[in-house]
Amino acid sequence: xxxxxxSPQSLIVQKGGISIINCAYENTxxxxxxxxxxxxxxxxxxxxxxxxxxxxKKEGRFTISFNKSAKQFSLHIMDSQPGxxxxxxxxxSIRGSGQNFVFGPGTRLSVLP
Amino acid sequence: NAGVxxxxxxxxxxxxxxxxxxxxxxxxxxxxxxxxxxPGMGLRLIYYSASEGTTDKGEVxxxxxxxxxxxxxxxxxxxxxxxxxTSVYFCASSEAFRFSGSDEQFFGPGTRLTVL
Numbered sequence: 282x283x284x285x286x287x288s289p290q291s292l293i294v295q296k297g298g299i300s301i302i303n304c305a306y307e308n309t310x311x312x313x314x315x316x317x318x319x320x321x322x323x324x325x326x327x328x329x330x331x332x333x334x335x336x337x338k339k340e341g342r343f344t345i346s347f348n349k350s351a352k353q354f355s356l357h358i359m360d361s362q363p364g365x366x367x368x369x370x371x372x373x374s375i376r377g378s379g380q381n382f383v384f385g386p387g388t389r390l391s392v393l394p
Numbered sequence: 395n396a397g398v399x400x401x402x403x404x405x406x407x408x409x410x411x412x413x414x415x416x417x418x419x420x421x422x423x424x425x426x427x428x429x430x431x432x433p434g435m436g437l438r439l440i441y442y443s444a445s446e447g448t449t450d451k452g453e454v455x456x457x458x459x460x461x462x463x464x465x466x467x468x469x470x471x472x473x474x475x476x477x478x479x480t481s482v483y484f485c486a487s488s489e490a491f492r493f494s495g496s497d498e499q500f501f502g503p504g505t506r507l508t509v510l
Binding site: 315377382386 | 398435438439484486497498499500501502503504
């Protein structure tokens, strides 16, 4: 019940295209859904996060869509750039309860110039 | 403001050797975490500390011990290293404490450990 599933495992997109990564969770107690971005040789860094009281959150070219009834959420990267090439992790947690932070397996995104 | 720092950056051990990974944060965060990252498996929580003097097991604690020395420092010890512990280890911290504070986790640069 703690698992977070993520797809696809890898994604190749042309510059200017839309990148879409999907995640699904099982534990209905989760109430915080962040996306982390990780460049090679670096630690992950928070990209954008959403709470279940809204269905969408947008920050620049990055948008999270959240479907509470389906227990799914997704990351959309508009106008994808080569600099977006990185590994993306979705995660889920119970707010303020760090030990319940669960990460998906990651998606390696490559944006071709 | 260095954020989260980890030492060492790289380490090679032989089976059975011991070592301690060091982590420090300068953001006055309450919670600190140790994760391991393996290909295709994301980040898995090894141990968690909600505050100075408290630690809790995560998803994969076997073979590891931790110490929350003070609010800034959280170390991870491998008492008898095994090849299965070959991984990249990340330390992280967050404000989150007793269901309040920001949940954002700040990660260190990682330690790449190889056990032969």
